[in-house]
Amino acid sequence: MRRQRGRVGLMAAALVGFIASGAVAEVVTERSASILVFPKVVADGTRDTVIQITNTSNSMVHAHCFYTNGALTFPDLPAGPNNPPLWTEIDFDIWLTKQQPTYWLVSEGRLVDPDDDPCTQSDSSCDNSGIDPGRVPPVVGDFTGELKCIEVDPSGAPLSGNHLKGEATIVTDGDEVEKYNGLGIIGNENNNGDAVLCLGGAASASCPNGAEYNACPQTWVLTGYADGATEPYSGATVDTSITVVPCTENFETQVPTSVTIQFGVTNEFEQSFSASTTVTCWAELGLDEINPVAFSQIGSTFIQTRMRPSAGTASGFMVVGSESYDDDDGEATASVNLFVEGERTGPDLITIPAEQIVQ
Numbered sequence: 564m565r566r567q568r569g570r571v572g573l574m575a576a577a578l579v580g581f582i583a584s585g586a587v588a589e590v591v592t593e594r595s596a597s598i599l600v601f602p603k604v605v606a607d608g609t610r611d612t613v614i615q616i617t618n619t620s621n622s623m624v625h626a627h628c629f630y631t632n633g634a635l636t637f638p639d640l641p642a643g644p645n646n647p648p649l650w651t652e653i654d655f656d657i658w659l660t661k662q663q664p665t666y667w668l669v670s671e672g673r674l675v676d677p678d679d680d681p682c683t684q685s686d687s688s689c690d691n692s693g694i695d696p697g698r699v700p701p702v703v704g705d706f707t708g709e710l711k712c713i714e715v716d717p718s719g720a721p722l723s724g725n726h727l728k729g730e731a732t733i734v735t736d737g738d739e740v741e742k743y744n745g746l747g748i749i750g751n752e753n754n755n756g757d758a759v760l761c762l763g764g765a766a767s768a769s770c771p772n773g774a775e776y777n778a779c780p781q782t783w784v785l786t787g788y789a790d791g792a793t794e795p796y797s798g799a800t801v802d803t804s805i806t807v808v809p810c811t812e813n814f815e816t817q818v819p820t821s822v823t824i825q826f827g828v829t830n831e832f833e834q835s836f837s838a839s840t841t842v843t844c845w846a847e848l849g850l851d852e853i854n855p856v857a858f859s860q861i862g863s864t865f866i867q868t869r870m871r872p873s874a875g876t877a878s879g880f881m882v883v884g885s886e887s888y889d890d891d892d893g894e895a896t897a898s899v900n901l902f903v904e905g906e907r908t909g910p911d912l913i914t915i916p917a918e919q920i921v922q
Contacts, residue, residue, distance in 0.1 A: 589748075589763075589777045589906040590881070595619040595728045596747025597721075598760070598776060598913070600881050601710040603743070603806035603847065603898070604630070605733060606670035606702050613732040614710060615666040616696075616745075618659035620726040626712045627719060627919060628699075629654045629814055633708040633845020648844035650819040651703075654919075656719075657696035657712070665696040669710075672701035708845050709808045713760070713913070714750070719920045721760055723750025723775065735896065743883050743898035749777045758917040762810060762879075764910025774910065779810040779879030781905035783870045787886060789830070790850035791858035792865075799890035805870075806847045806885070810911035811878035819844035822880045823873040826853060830863030839873060842880065872907070879907045 595617075604612045618624040630653040640646050659665060667673035675695045702708075712729070716722045729745030748762060753772040761770035763778020788794065788801040809820040821843040828836040840853050850868070854860060872879050884899045 589780050590903050591747040591749060592744035592900045594747060594749075595725050597714045597723050597725050597727065597750030597754075598748035599626075599710075599712045599727050599729045600746040600748065600808070601729065601731045602746065602808045602845075602881050602883050603733065603885070604669055604702075604706070604708055604710045604731065606704075606706045608705065610733055610735045612669040613666055613734065614669060614729065615664060615732070616657070616659070616712065616727060616729040617664040618662060618726055619728055620724065621661045623661065624659045624724060624726045625715050625717060625719075625722075626657050626659070626727060627654065627715050627915070628657060628710060628712040629915075630702055630706070630710055631708045631808075631812070631845065632703065632706055633808070634705060638705065642843075642846075648819055650817055650844045652814055652817060653700055653702065654814070654916075655698065655700055657699065659696055660694060663694060663696075665693060667691075667699045669702050669706065673699040707847065711812070711913075713915065716756070720756035721750075721754060721775075721915070722756065723752065723754040725749055731898075733896075733898065739894070739896060741885065741896045741898040744900050746881050746883075746900075748779075750775060751777075756920070758815070758915050758920060760913040760915070762909055762911040762913065763907055767910070769912060770910050778906035778909045779881070779911050780903035781871055781879075781907050782903065783880075783882050784867065784902040784904060785870070785882075785884050785899075786867045786902075787865065787884075787899070789858040789861045789863055789866045792863075794888060795864065797888070797890055799888040802849060802851070802887040802889070804847060804849045804885045804887070805882050806845075807842045807880050807882045808845050809842070809878040809880050810907075811913070813912075813914040815914050815916050820878050822878045823876045824870050824880065825873045827869040827871075828861060829867045829869075830861050831865050832863060834863075836861065879909070879911050 632651045633648045732742045754775040761775045766773040790803040809822045811820045823841045826838040887896045
């Protein structure tokens, strides 16, 4: 853990060197919001994920959550038209009393057990301590995908309460840890509580009240080491990856959304490069898979990568980054939340099953 924190600090220093200021964020990571998005959730036998969600209000809060499995239909084969992502979802409800945090291990879920012991400082283990939030199901084996939690009222109708905050901790081989903050989308007073959640945009047939939530960002900015670069302080080789999910999702039809992402890369010598890729449903991509974003093409230890939806793409996207450091002492990994700039004109639509809302 000491090693990981040091590497996060180096990344932060690189970030400050590249970015002097930024636009107002449309996605929050330090404030509570009405929609929480965890783009990178894995439980594949090697990695597992701990989800932490907190109610920041002084009243009970309800949330309806969706796991979306973005694993390929045939995991051992390349992605393509004949090997699409599964896009299967599992949904569940949680209830949090005032100021209540809760957590669970994704592979195991969390069953309701009134006999759970309270956690004290003398305990060697605090598994499932605290008030149960309701039954949280385990995910299927070899799960790679996202978790999205939407604040709702007791009837199940979406609600712009802005009371949810969360973190995800990914544990590899039981000891290597990386952590990022859940991406929060703030709701506003236009929310009509129906099954179509409107992120940004003007009034339309689908969004008669206009934007009900903040828009998805127009641009995501990742600044740090080029993929394959050598960290000058330790000599470790750095591998950089991103995990992406579209903003527009339809949990009613379960038809996956695709988004084409444009990459603009600037190296330390202010030379510019460009690339693009298309993501359907969910993807975890090394930057070396997106040419020319690798060190061998960039020719610079540090880079700034700006990502935005291509013109004509019907959806924005959410993203978190990850850097892995490999040297003689082994491998260490750090997740990172990205900077955002601007907002999409939208709207991006999240559609939930109408039958879950009690009339």
